[in-house]
Amino acid sequence: MNGAPKNTPAHARTQVLRDQRTDIERVQDDLSSLLASAGYDDAARFAIRLAMEEALVNAFRHGNRGEAGREVTLEWRISAELAEFIVQDQGEGFDPGAVPDPTLDENLEIPSGRGIMLMRAYMHEVEYLPPGNRIRLRYMRAGRASA
Amino acid sequence: MASENSRLRITEKDGITRVDFIDRDILDEANIRQIGSELLRLVDSKPALKMLLCFRNVEHLSSAALGTLITLHSSVKKKSGQLRMSDIRPQIFEVFVITKLNKLFTIDETAEHAMTRFSA
Numbered sequence: 001m002n003g004a005p006k007n008t009p010a011h012a013r014t015q016v017l018r019d020q021r022t023d024i025e026r027v028q029d030d031l032s033s034l035l036a037s038a039g040y041d042d043a044a045r046f047a048i049r050l051a052m053e054e055a056l057v058n059a060f061r062h063g064n065r066g067e068a069g070r071e072v073t074l075e076w077r078i079s080a081e082l083a084e085f086i087v088q089d090q091g092e093g094f095d096p097g098a099v100p101d102p103t104l105d106e107n108l109e110i111p112s113g114r115g116i117m118l119m120r121a122y123m124h125e126v127e128y129l130p131p132g133n134r135i136r137l138r139y140m141r142a143g144r145a146s147a
Numbered sequence: 148m149a150s151e152n153s154r155l156r157i158t159e160k161d162g163i164t165r166v167d168f169i170d171r172d173i174l175d176e177a178n179i180r181q182i183g184s185e186l187l188r189l190v191d192s193k194p195a196l197k198m199l200l201c202f203r204n205v206e207h208l209s210s211a212a213l214g215t216l217i218t219l220h221s222s223v224k225k226k227s228g229q230l231r232m233s234d235i236r237p238q239i240f241e242v243f244v245i246t247k248l249n250k251l252f253t254i255d256e257t258a259e260h261a262m263t264r265f266s267a
Contacts, residue, residue: 020176021175021176021177049207050207050209053174053207054210057211061176103246103247108248109217109220109221110217111217111218112210114210114246115209117245
């Protein structure tokens with residue numbers, strides 16, 4: 001076997017999540033197994049799990065406003081080099097620039113607003129797509145020494 | 148002090164209330180709310196509480212959990228208590244560093260060390 005080109009996705013899927021906790025846990029467990037089998041180490045899996053937790057919870061909680069019956073769609077593809085995720089909620093979108101920097105001294109004691117910064121810290125690319133209810137997260141395995 | 152289905156193990160020694168998290172993952176919002184309520188009840192239970200939060204079991208936490216810790220910190224401070232944290236795994240500690248909460252919280256390497264560091 002000559003094998004597939006190096007950047008061919010090993011796994012790709014689109015999933016619809018309806019129950020916030022049950023579906024997130026199921027997806028996280030599935031992704032963790034797939035990432036491990038694709039060679040992602042513990043630090044990479046920790047980073048991706050944390051970022052995906054924030055992205056999916058934000059989609060349910062803020063995007064869909066916690067309303068029953070609303071769905072979150074997750075598209076992902078995982079290869080040996082790249083793990084890419086797109087999370088879409090059924091909300092109207094928002095401006096991530098409106099979230100104050102939680103690391104400023106004056107904001108340290110505000111208990112909310114850290115999800116986006118954690119996603120940005122742990123993933124290589126985080127991009128909100130118009131109209132703001134879709135977020136794309138990328139983790140590039142090559143070139144990332146640690147989370 | 149803790150209810151039967153508590154997600155916390157609470158022990159008292161030398162005037163210090165030690166709280167261990169039972170869960171490996173502190174992610175679920177309902178669990179986080181429960182943990183937050185239990186911790187705040189503890190803070191209200193005695194004046195100038197000395198509380199040690201031990202993270203030995205914790206492998207994952209979310210920004211919602213960080214929010215609960217910040218609320219707890221403010222509550223302890225308001226009541227002139229002391230809050231220390233210990234046994235935080237390197238991966239979790241990095242989350243504290245990234246969010247700069249390591250500047251807000253008092254963190255010790257081990258519970259044993261933390262127990263000796265409370266002011267009289």
